[in-house]
Amino acid sequence: LPVLQIHIQKKGMEKLPKSGRFLLVCNHVSLADPVMLLHCFSRSQLAFISKRENNKKFLVGPALHKLMGQPINRENDREALKTIVKCIQILRDDKASVAVFPEGYIHPDRKLHHFRSGVFKIAQKAEVPIVVCTLKNTLNAIPNLLHHRHSNIEASVLEVIYPEEFMDLHTTDIAQRVYEIMAADLGPENVSQEENA
Numbered sequence: 001l002p003v004l005q006i007h008i009q010k011k012g013m014e015k016l017p018k019s020g021r022f023l024l025v026c027n028h029v030s031l032a033d034p035v036m037l038l039h040c041f042s043r044s045q046l047a048f049i050s051k052r053e054n055n056k057k058f059l060v061g062p063a064l065h066k067l068m069g070q071p072i073n074r075e076n077d078r079e080a081l082k083t084i085v086k087c088i089q090i091l092r093d094d095k096a097s098v099a100v101f102p103e104g105y106i107h108p109d110r111k112l113h114h115f116r117s118g119v120f121k122i123a124q125k126a127e128v129p130i131v132v133c134t135l136k137n138t139l140n141a142i143p144n145l146l147h148h149r150h151s152n153i154e155a156s157v158l159e160v161i162y163p164e165e166f167m168d169l170h171t172t173d174i175a176q177r178v179y180e181i182m183a184a185d186l187g188p189e190n191v192s193q194e195e196n197a
Contacts, residue, residue, distance in 0.1 A: 005150045006141060010040055012157035020099045022160070025183055028101035029110045030138040031159040037099055037135070040155045048095040049087060049119065070100065073189045084122055093124035098122060102175065110139055112183055117175035123166070124174075132159040132178050134185050145194045158185050 016022075024046065026037060034048055087098045100122075103113035123130045136154040158181050166174045183191045 004139070005148070006056070006153060007151070008036060008040060008153045010155050013040075015023055015157045015160050017129050017160060018029060020128065021091045021094060021126070022129045022131045023091070023126075024099040024100050024121075024133060025096060025119070026099070026133040026135055027112050027180055027186065028103050028106050030106070030141060032138045032141040033135055036138055036141070036153055037133070037156060040042075041097075041099075043087070045096040046099040047087070047090055049098065049100040051084060079117065084118060087122045088125045091122070091128050097128075102178070107192070108175070108193065111190055112186055113192045115175040115179055117171040120166075120171040120174040120178070123163070124171070125169070128165045129163065130166070130174070130178065132158045132161065132181050134182055136186070156185060158182070 022044075024041065024044075026033065038046060052099050056181065090096055091098060099126075100119045102117075106115045107113050107159070108111050122129070134154075134156050136152055136156075137151065140153045141153060167178075
C-alpha cells in the first residue's frame with residue numbers, strides 16, 4: 001500500500017488452498033487489521049464477521065455491507081448463532097470466504113487472548129479449511145498514517161488445517177490448536193500471560 005506509506009511483507013501465501021473457500025482466522029490488535037487482510041487476500045473475496053456496533057459507524061458500516069460483512073451480537077448467544085449459520089451458508093453457496101478475529105474484540109493490552117470457540121463451527125459445518133494467519137506491527141499503522149510516517153506490516157499464513165483434521169474434534173480443541181499456532185508465531189511478549197498462568 002505505497003500510497004498509505006505501508007509496506008506489507010507477506011509470508012506463507014503459497015500455503016493457501018489452490019481452490020475453494022476457507023475460514024480465515026487472525027489475531028486482532030488494530031482497527032487497521034481488516035484493511036490489511038483485504039489487501040493481502042485480495043484474490044479471495046472475504047466476508048468479515050464483525051461486532052454489530054460497527055454497522056452503525058460512519059464509513060465502516062457501509063463498507064461492511066459492501067463486503068458482505070456479517071454483524072454478530074456477542075452478548076446474545078442465540079443471535080450470534082444466527083450469524084454463524086449465515087456464514088456457513090455463504091461458504092456453502094461459494095459466495096465468499098469468511099474472515100474472523102476469534103478473540104472477539106481488541107483487548108486493551110493488545111496481546112493474544114484465548115478464543116471464542118463457536119466460530120470454528122463454521123469451518124466444521126461448511127467443511128472448509130481453516131487458514132491460520134497473524135498480523136504484526138499493525139498497532140501503529142493508523143497513527144503513522146496520520147503523522148505521515150512509514151509502517152512495516154508483516155502478514156503470515158502459518159498453517160492451513162483441512163477438514164479431515166478437525167471434523168471429529170470439539171470446537172474448544174480446534175480453538176486451542178489454532179491459539180497455540182498463533183501464540184508460537186507471535187512470541188510470549190505478545191501473548192497474555194494471565195491466561196497461561
